[in-house]
Amino acid sequence: MWRKCRIGCETADRFFAGVEHGFATLTQATKKLAEGEYEIQLDILRRDEIGNLAANFAQMTQSLKQLDDAARVNGRDSSGLLSE
Numbered sequence: 001m002w003r004k005c006r007i008g009c010e011t012a013d014r015f016f017a018g019v020e021h022g023f024a025t026l027t028q029a030t031k032k033l034a035e036g037e038y039e040i041q042l043d044i045l046r047r048d049e050i051g052n053l054a055a056n057f058a059q060m061t062q063s064l065k066q067l068d069d070a071a072r073v074n075g076r077d078s079s080g081l082l083s084e
Contacts, residue, residue, distance in 0.1 A: 022050035026057060038065035 022044050029040045040061055044054035 018046070019050060022046065022054070026050075026054060029057060029061075033061055033064070038062075038068070 025042060025044055029042055032040050038061055040058075042054045042058055044051060046054070
């Protein structure tokens, strides 16, 4: 009986360590994104909710980068027209 309990506790410990690592990685990534950094690599290769969240975060980051790049190009175009 104690052996099963120990195995269950070890399994739960590994599971929660993985969850904690996933959230810590996503927390660091959101801080980088908030500072304007778009080249963020997430090393989260899970097939659960945390993996889905990481994949959606990566997609959102790329979309924001494209919007930011377009805004910069449009800003340059506008400033060129104003200076003529």
